[in-house]
Amino acid sequence: MRNKRILVAALNWGLGHATRCIPIIKELVANGYEPIIASDGKALKLLKKEFPHYQAIELPSYNITYSRKGSDLKWKLARQAPGILKTIQEERRLTERLVEQFELFGIISDNRWGVRSDKIKKNVFITHQMNVLSGKITFLSSYIQQRYIQKFDQCWIPDFEDETNLSGKLGHLNNTPENVKYIGTLSRFQKNECPIIYDYLVLLSGPEPQRSILESKLLKEFGRTDLKILFIRGIISEEKIPNALAHISIKNYLYGELLENAINSSEMVIARSGYTTLMDLSKLEKKAFFIPTPGQKEQEYLAKRLEELKYAPYCEQENFTITQIKKSGKYKGLSNFGDHSLLRDRLAFFERE
Template identity: 25%
Template structure:
């Protein structure tokens, strides 16, 4: 008998798929068959390594000049709520056609309900078991709308066999402030450690041969509101005479200092992260776990209004492995001071390396795979 594991993956951002791919790779190595369900560019990403099936989007996150717009997100997603029964039925059919023996839901509620209907063991992968932080500073109307969302989250947790948190256990948890304090939820949560695909056993493995070392890596993408970070680095780069800067972004400039390299795309960013002296980036949870697993000091600049990123950044600063900046204080001189502090104070690197060792010992992807296989075996053993 073969373990058949069905993943239902949220297609908003790369974070969900990154950790699911790491776990799925472990399952494949153990001889399990894996089917990935998602949509959009994440589906295309998953299709390069796994068998895939397209599923319908449950909700769409909406931004407003770089800030997360909760009202617009709820408004745009309300029509989907009327079709959730159909989405659940589609997920149920996918599980039946695949003959799934275990289901992994990452950011997808429909998969949890479908698995429950079929009696298939279900595991939730998440770094957030409470949405309360998103509503703390909202109007009464939005807090009222948030109640059924919170109820759905609690129901999902109740129906799942396990809730796997791909993070360090307390007091080292980065996503601590977005986890529920309900005993009903806490008893289901298991901290497995970071679940990332980056191999940190050999730093020179697939190292970027065309980049002069040492270098600072900056990950910006093309969102227009991040332009001040790009411009700030260009203004202060030549003050670091012994360092190079590698910036992944869609931005362009006619005034690029000699020690700055601007790149638009890489199929795999991990070799650059592994080889960098310092990483400048946002604070998505998967990115935070990659930084900690690789043992790299970081300058974290959370996107404005992204409460999860702001929370992650604050926790990473508390853990002593990063400095932070916000857009209100994003001036070239402040940028220079933060980078200089991170490079000159060895405590940041020492603390980051301790977390890297902790991540290696926890073996998050393998731990998650073992839990999934154990649940699947409850079906297969009959």
């Protein structure tokens, strides 16, 4: 008898949604399921690199773009709403075909609203945002998110339910819906004791043009120092950028064990405050400095919360200078909340009739 097939679909918005699906896919395989991988763009390329032996499906692209000014972000996203809704409808139609084609037993959708099927009763939605922060329209964006979540059989939140948690108000409501389950923080990495090679690891990610804007700013700032820097651009490409500075090593992208080793061998990580990055650095118990994506309220909230908890400092992108990092010594770094095996327990959902 062949293994039960589970479709695992990741949103292509930066690489965080794809990378946090990696431990889920590995756990599915370890428990005897056959994953079918689905996404688009860079996220799909990454998952195909990590899992070259599994079937990979290209989904319709949301084609979400950012503004150059953070203050314009919510209005630009609002203008893209009709296209997003169209993509959701296309996802639904394609998903129904995939259920038939691959005889799917279940679906795990990381923030792809349209990847679910009425033909099966094993539809799981993954998100760390029960509340979607969007300024004055937070109530509306959170209401829409929660309404979509109700359409799924279960919603898995990669965090812990108790007061010691990583997502704060993003992933916690006063009254938790019955279909919401917490699965613990997700990370593909393991903490290893190894010699420190780099003073700082710069870990870039996220949509353009903000990724490139921060890249230029950081290269300029660190170019004036003699600090040992590993600079990971977050681009899955063979294209290289010129670099005449001996103290800065530049990589387009590292994945798997190579990235794990790079983070473990760095004194401190400078990165966006995206939730998947927070989960990874928490698992590795790293000191960090965060620079939220301008206009992205979720990242701004997470960075501010970590600073208030004395885990890690942050600053706005436009205000970043090397001197900002000096205040990092006053912070304790991120903590590992521990592996409670919650994800393994949640997979029992696919065994129940």
